[in-house]
Amino acid sequence: MSANRYSPSPVQGVYVAPISTGAVHATVTIPGSKSLTNRELIIAAIADGPGRLIAPLHSDDSRRMIEALRALGVGIEEIDGNGEFGPDLAITPAKLMGGTTIDCGQAGTVMRFIAPLAGLAQRDVHLTAHETALHRPMGGLISALRDLGVDIDDEGTWALPFTVRGHGRIRGGRVEIDASASSQFVSGLLLAAPRFDVGLHLVHTGDHLPSLPHIDMTIEALSRRGIRIERPATGEWLVEAGVPRAKEIAIEPDLSNAAPFLAAALVTGGAVSVPGWPVHSTQPGALLPEILQAMGAHVGRHSGTLTVRAGAEIRGLDMDLSAASELTPTLVGLAAFASGPTTIRGIGHIRLHETDRIAALVGNIRALGGEAEELSDGLRIIPRQLRGGRWAAHHDHRMATTGALIGLRVPGVEIDDIGTTSKTLPEFTLLWERMLRGASS
Numbered sequence: 545m546s547a548n549r550y551s552p553s554p555v556q557g558v559y560v561a562p563i564s565t566g567a568v569h570a571t572v573t574i575p576g577s578k579s580l581t582n583r584e585l586i587i588a589a590i591a592d593g594p595g596r597l598i599a600p601l602h603s604d605d606s607r608r609m610i611e612a613l614r615a616l617g618v619g620i621e622e623i624d625g626n627g628e629f630g631p632d633l634a635i636t637p638a639k640l641m642g643g644t645t646i647d648c649g650q651a652g653t654v655m656r657f658i659a660p661l662a663g664l665a666q667r668d669v670h671l672t673a674h675e676t677a678l679h680r681p682m683g684g685l686i687s688a689l690r691d692l693g694v695d696i697d698d699e700g701t702w703a704l705p706f707t708v709r710g711h712g713r714i715r716g717g718r719v720e721i722d723a724s725a726s727s728q729f730v731s732g733l734l735l736a737a738p739r740f741d742v743g744l745h746l747v748h749t750g751d752h753l754p755s756l757p758h759i760d761m762t763i764e765a766l767s768r769r770g771i772r773i774e775r776p777a778t779g780e781w782l783v784e785a786g787v788p789r790a791k792e793i794a795i796e797p798d799l800s801n802a803a804p805f806l807a808a809a810l811v812t813g814g815a816v817s818v819p820g821w822p823v824h825s826t827q828p829g830a831l832l833p834e835i836l837q838a839m840g841a842h843v844g845r846h847s848g849t850l851t852v853r854a855g856a857e858i859r860g861l862d863m864d865l866s867a868a869s870e871l872t873p874t875l876v877g878l879a880a881f882a883s884g885p886t887t888i889r890g891i892g893h894i895r896l897h898e899t900d901r902i903a904a905l906v907g908n909i910r911a912l913g914g915e916a917e918e919l920s921d922g923l924r925i926i927p928r929q930l931r932g933g934r935w936a937a938h939h940d941h942r943m944a945t946t947g948a949l950i951g952l953r954v955p956g957v958e959i960d961d962i963g964t965t966s967k968t969l970p971e972f973t974l975l976w977e978r979m980l981r982g983a984s985s
């Protein structure tokens with residue numbers, strides 16, 4: 545096995561976004577998907593034997609998941625692999641013991657996927673998070689877990705930090721949930737449901753359900769390990785009790801993290817290729833080729849590599865992005881250079897992502913002299929000539945990468961905290977500057 549060349553040294557602090565000296569022509573290899581890695585870790589932890597993840601993501605969010613599962617008693621070892629960005633992982637399931645505290649950091653997947661699993665532990669599990677993430681919604685999930693008989697002590701806050709008083713089992717059965725705040729409430733329950741005594745019959749009662757591709761991702765990940773899941777109606781899922789099959793799973797590149805790099809082709813008038821682009825994927829980033837084409841790009845695929853080439857202009861968008869709200873920051877970065885206005889709707893819940901992304905994006909665009917406004921469930925960007933200035937990351941990796949994207953064309957964009965990219969892409973500045981070296985004037 546080749547030695548892993550994995551040694552990220554994420555740049556911290558203020559980052560003056562490098563200007564592109566010309567059209568970027570580059571091929572960028574993207575590390576593994578955060579959403580897939582953290583799902584497969586959870587399922588491997590409750591499988592019928594040892595499993596392996598090939599080319600998983602190594603970032604803050606995946607590290608938090610690994611630490612959480614180890615704290616519950618699961619064996620997770622790094623093993624030599626061929627991945628460019630870090631070792632493979634060997635996972636050995638074990639009885640979930642508990643009697644521990646888990647810090648979820650800023651990882652929504654850890655907050656929402658570990659809480660149900662903690663209900664299966666033998667003893668108490670105290671869940672907390674980074675101080676900048678304690679605002680993230682948990683109430684709908686806490687309510688559903690209580691209805692399933694899980695004892696949760698949140699001191700009446702319906703929020704982190706709280707303690708799950710595990711008793712080694714969860715009966716399961718029918719439960720209603722309002723998952724309007726986050727699809728991860730649904731995914732977290734579905735992921736643990738096979739280990740509920742009688743499985744789960746989950747019914748969503750809220751007025752909208754974001755990020756449907758992520759729920760499809762959860763269902764696909766469980767189904768391919770032999771777990772039967774039915775969808776009797778929209779917003780309703782039936783999970784049969786069972787033990788997921790242990791497997792060796794190769795993790796796809798993170799298609800949403802590819803977004804700023806592909807967008808760089810449009811902003812600089814060049815072309816960027818990403819190898820290993822899956823033919824089929826439940827990742828919301830799989831919508832990027834269609835979206836970027838709608839914005840004027842030319843998109844092609846050849847032997848698994850996706851290539852995005854700039855068109856004559858960047859066209860404005862008017863779209864409902866509820867299925868792929870995590871793409872919003874990158875698309876706003878593109879919209880700033882479009883030939884016409886962009887409206888993005890159906891994303892009101894991202895006000896409770898790592899930060900209030902709608903307010904943060906509007907505030908940052910205005911700070912650079914641009915025109916942007918908040919809508920009740922989204923935002924609108926009217927392209928204007930931008931000037932350099934401070935771009936606030938707000939502890940949000942996708943805010944930071946969007947500042948870098950805008951900085952390709954606008955001199956003097958200073959991102960105040962580039963280190964927040966380590967949440968899902970600690971190699972961001974390394975990969976970004978390597979891409980720019982391919983710029984040809």
Ligand SMILES: O=C(O)C1=C[C@@H](OP(=O)(O)O)[C@@H](O)[C@H](O)C1
Nearest residue numbers: 579726727728731754755758870
């Ligand atoms: O299940 C997942 O892996 C995710 C689901 C989505 O959460 P929301 O439905 O809360 O937006 C998405 O935004 C997040 O980046 C990752």
Ligand SMILES: C=C(OP(=O)(O)O)C(=O)O
Nearest residue numbers: 650651652653870897898
């Ligand atoms: C919202 C995000 O992450 P999470 O909810 O998994 O913390 C994201 O990656 O954009």
